[in-house]
Amino acid sequence: MTFILISDLDGTLLGHHDFDFDLIKSDIINLLDSGHLLVLASSKTKVEIKGFCDALGRNVPFIYENGAGVENFCLINGCEAPLNSHQNPKAIRTDALLSVWERYIPLGLKSRCHFIKDMDRGDQQALLGLGATALDRAMKRSFSLPFTFSGPVSDVQKLKYLAKKAGLSVQQGGRVYNLSGCHDKADYLPEIRKWASKAKDTPVLIVLGDSKNDIEMLKQADVSCVIPNENGDYLSIGNGNYPTIIAPRAAPLGWLDAVMEALSLFPVKEGVNYG
Structure with missing residues (x-):
């Protein structure tokens, strides 16, 4: 089983006001080193997300400008992405x-x-x-x-x-x-699932978001994780999404809380490698 963490940035992984993630940086690195894959999905520009990758110290696959395109998709572990970069045909200059x-x-x-x-x-x-x-x-x-x-x-x-x-x-x-x-962050999730399915392990898509532009990709998740704001208010994604995890606190620590709870739904079995 391969866990793919598909995450929004502002207000989800990054603090809503200071856009900081230092408190969980080492935890993210540990997740990556454990074999889990992080895919960023944001309304941010390509150069903004590259700046995040520089701060993290790792290149990761990412979806930019609400699904206008993708970068670094050759980094999806164990799959054969046809292109490292791709522009959504629905994108308009x-x-x-x-x-x-x-x-x-x-x-x-x-x-x-x-x-x-x-x-x-x-x-x-x-x-x-x-x-x-x-x-x-x-x-x-x-x-x-x-x-x-x-x-x-x-x-x-x-x-x-x-x-x-x-x-x-x-x-x-x-x-x-x-x-x-007329494109969305969610447009690339079927491709992520398809590419990752070419590997020997079954992909599990854990999707994390906090805003209305995250709803469609949260609905395509195997596990949906909603991160509340600092007042404790959180996004409603409607019925039919199970399991859905509501983090107990705001980003960035709430992001880590949600990821660890999602991973705990798939306990490691003896002799089975979950990545």
Whole structure:
């Protein structure tokens, strides 16, 4: 049995406010050294996630910009990924996104949307909670455009409907919404399962998330793990997902709590190697 930990970053593995994971860094390394695989799945940019890999001191496979593409998939242990890098055919470049947006989204709704790229640098840093270098990495987007929305929930639903009708997607993360093509972090989970199934051990997908843009991949998990925020509030993913683990505390320690509880559901049997 091969355990594949598919994890969101902000608010799931990284602290919600400080984006830190130092408290569990050595534990992550121990999990990797034990043969478990970590796959990151985030709305973050490619360069942001590469920065996380540098801080961790390990290259790991990752899904970037909410499923716009994948990197390092040749690192999936024991499988034969066809490509190290892959761009989702549903991904749309940012200039093309804006062209569709301008053509099909009514002015009244567009006026409620405030793209991060159009804000001054101070407002960008305050909203995203990032320092100068981290902000530069976050703004290097190729397939998504983060924005804030000022208006009632009913208008958000209307925006999502019209965006989908125009061939676009609006997804909600921890701090902002993201405009992109109609792709999702979950798009690559069937491929991960298929590639890993080529190995001699059966893959077990343990998926960890905290926000609405994690719901689809949590629903595809063998074990779903939801990480609460610092107030103890947590994402509801609906019925039918069993087992689902709700971590007892926020990230980053809650991430480790959830992983260890998920692994405990599969006790090691004598003579059996679980990776």
